[in-house]
Amino acid sequence: MLDFPVIYLILAWTYLVNDEKISSIGCYVRDQLGPRLGELVWIHSMVVSWEVCQRNVPGRTMRKQLRTTVDLITYLVLPMVGTTASWCSPTVQSLFALASLTQTLALGVLSWQFLRHAGRGEPAGAVPRA
Template sequence: MSAPEDITESKLLLAEYDRIKEEQKARIGFRDNLLYVTLASVTGVIAISLQGKNTDLLLALPLVCIVLGWTYLVNDEKISAIGRYIRTELGPRLTGLSAAETPIFGWEVYHRSDRLRIPRKLMQALVDMTAYIAVPAIGLVAFWLYNSAGPLLIFVSVAEAAALAGMAAQFLIYAER
């Protein structure tokens, strides 16, 4: 083991960088797979509802999409927070400790500066809102149009609609503009 004097602030910051980049990478993989899980879950719910000719089952769509969408959103926010921390805290501290004439971790800034970033982020927001908000909202509309449910399921559907509206607001708040 190294002597305590061999542990420098820059070594600790580089070790922190390695760990948070690993966390960011794991979160990116998990977040991206959530979209596939959502697609499979939505397809399953719709197929079961259509096969059984039971529109009450469409009430599962908002629940599935709220749980998976919130998990997606939280992971996406943490991914962005890690990048922001590297750009605003970790990189500048390491640059200050080094003799580097240019900022350290330039990729963290560079990859965000291409001219297609804004259209790409808008398209991603559209995909996210479609998967996690529009699809279950369409399921709710179909439920309202074709159900024979009693007041309890109507109440559940209204509560789900309110939850979807709240989550839509969260997606818009957290979307990088």
């Protein structure tokens, strides 16, 4: 039962890192590459308008909040249910309990990262807007 939360941790960190990289690419295209391309082709409007347009779609905030809720349920609540069930087992061993406490701390850090990323709308390390 010990590997159940570990698998969730690995999948969640991978998902979060990939999401952050994709967000960073979008930020770069929107804020850096688009304006540079516009200057090169002497067009004063946004050359790469998708990155701006898709952020202004009605309901985006609600979809983002729902996605964060689903992410937290998938990557935090479900592993904690498994861990709690294991703690309640009469055959729980002290080494397992110590490992599961470490995993629980990692799940807490992971949930903080999900909430931090969702609250900003921009990933960590994103190029700030001018």
